[in-house]
Amino acid sequence: MKGIWHYMERDLVKWARGRVAVITLLVMPAAWLIFVGLALPVRFTGNYLDFITPGILVMTMLASSLQGGSLLMFDKILGFLNKFLALPSPRENILFGKILFITIRGVIQATVILLIAILIGATILSPLQYGMIYVILILFGILFSGLATTLALYIDDHDSYAAVNTLISMPLFFMSSALMPYSVMPSWMRSIAMVNPLSFAIDAIRSVGLGEVPLMQMGLLFVTGGLVLIVCVQVFRNMTV
Amino acid sequence: MTAIETHDLTKYYGDLCAVDHLSLSVDNEIFALLGPNGSGKTTTVLMLTTLLRPTEGTATVCGYDCATEGDMVRKKLSYVPQDMAVDIRLTGRENVVFFAKLYGVADPRAQADEALAIMELADRADDLVKTYSGGMRRRLELAQALVHEPAVLFLDEPTLGLDVAARKKIWEHIRKLRSRGMTVFVTTHYMDEADRFCDRVAIISRGSIMAIGKPKTLKAQLMKDVITATISGEFIPFELGSIRFLGRKEDDVSFTAENGREALPLIAEALVARGMKVHSLSLHEPTLDDVFLNVVGSSDEPRSFNDQQFRVMLRRRK
């Protein structure tokens, strides 16, 4: 267990020292929030900022998680992974350390987005509601960082990784309920958006904002996240014996 | 208990046999696996460090089976891979403390400080590794490796890419670790380093061990002197009385003789008589390079089919 923490600590310190990376990961979601939330002429709901903030929060987690997979890929290419695998610390700790770091990093970034949203006029919620939002974001982060680290085990160069990353994140984001409510979507898009895990998380955060407790969506995220972790550990074991 | 034992350790990558029925016993010494690029050194180390599953055969480290008791094996060893991997955005101390924690040592900070001091990095310990030279980074990796006082230390080409002074320093440190009671298993393709700093060497070529022993013993298998001639023209191996042909490396052909001074003119004459042009001749005491030439036949990498045939022919002559 301790090993997970030490692996996480290494990535966290390295990340915190590379200021450019911190800023670039935040710029995109912040720009979306400000330009789309405040400036877009189309409005589907009363307070579009309140409507779009959950989508941007989830998008931040998604971008951070998918990008995070490249950390494991680089560890693999640069020979760190082999060094770690030869250590007495249980090998799965490498994986869980990565997922923990990526999720923590995502939560830090989402917090910044949340603060910006409040600053520019989003409705302030109760501590319990924020608590639930964080649980949803963490479940979502584990799901996608698990997916990204599994992918990273198969991919050996940065360009392919970036391509796969875009290939996954773009359609996922646009085919979700992030930008518009289901009621205004064309029907083909609605059916995709309804089964998109991004929508589970976004809808869940929206229901929290409306004072509901979205147990169904949270349960779905929990179960898919668990399944992804099981697959991830299995792939990792197969590849490293 | 023997530190490292292998029996018929074999690894195939598809059809390619990278390591071919390797049987070794290493204990309480600096043991070098010596061979050119692609001879199977890294593959051997990966199997011994539980990072790669052998196709065939067994290996044990401190009595634990590398294939079935990986957890125990990893408690006993430290591994420094061929390609340097240290975090340049962390300080030297952070790099070592991180490993100390992962090894689960009692007092990570104190152990790290000690390891850094042994590797003479104490005064630079709080600088980012970004500012370290290649030799310092290698020493930092050694510090990471010895922070849990392993019984066996695996070093894959520890001096690769370093300048002469840095190499010497690395070897001095390896000797120091040896004197602390560690068994050191090192790979290298630098014959002179293996000769000077290792207790025992195994010469490996295409996955097979061709010779094994103390450098001195191996060199004693040759006669007192080695004569090397740089030639041009078609060379056909021959022997002259007690003068024995050793092998060929590009345009250099080598012979060994009990009395090199007397052999020099004989060899020159024989080469000229066989239609070759002799550009230079040299006389020296046997080195591991010569031993390698003797057991492998030709120390350059295979290039053409003819080259292969040449080698087969040589083997048959012996």
Ligand SMILES: Nc1ncnc2c1ncn2[C@@H]1O[C@H](COP(=O)(O)OP(=O)(O)O)[C@@H](O)[C@H]1O
């Ligand atoms: N992952 C791999 N897949 C296929 N062939 C490999 C792989 N790793 C090494 N080889 C081949 O196995 C042989 C031995 O390689 P290696 O053990 O790296 O040699 P060395 O470390 O002595 O240079 C070489 O011919 C190399 O090309």
Ligand SMILES: [Mg+2]
């Ligand atoms: Mg190698």
